[in-house]
Amino acid sequence: MIDLDDIDRGLLAALAEDATQNAGALGRKFGLSQPAAWRRIKRLTDSGAIAGRKLDLDQEKLGFGVTVFLGVKLATKGRVSLEDFERAVSAIPEVQTIEHVLGMYDYRLRVVARDIADFERVLRRRVMTLPGVGNVEANVLLSEERRPGPLL
Secondary structure, three states: OOOOOHHHHHHHHHHHHOOOOOHHHHHHHHOOOHHHHHHHHHHHHHOOOOOOOOOOOOOOOOOOOEEEEEEEEEOOOOOOOHHHHHHHHHOOOOEEEEEEOOOOOOEEEEEEEOOHHHHHHHHHHHHOOOOOEEEEEEEEOOOOOOOOOOOO
């Protein structure tokens, strides 16, 4: 675990909000010089606190207006390995995240589709044909609010 001070937490929060900010702008925001801000960001990156930066796409503007969370229970855990299921589900482009979870379901998938009819096609032709799929529960996303983590 890395020791974080208030400036480190502020830098993490600012980068979580907009990862395109450069060290000069962040330094001005937190009363640091550009090199001092850069060194802190590098230390946070080198320590693994910053695991990477990614582009956040607007799914709806790109034509994917429906997001569905699927709970997937494997029917035959003994006959189909988890790796086989994970490899097969990873090949479905509409599946954004694959989470192996503990509870009622074995996996939680985040699936995007153009509309409900497109989602039904993905469900019937791709998800339900995966090796070992048993029960599937779908929850359609109505709205989403992103909240910062506990450190920020």
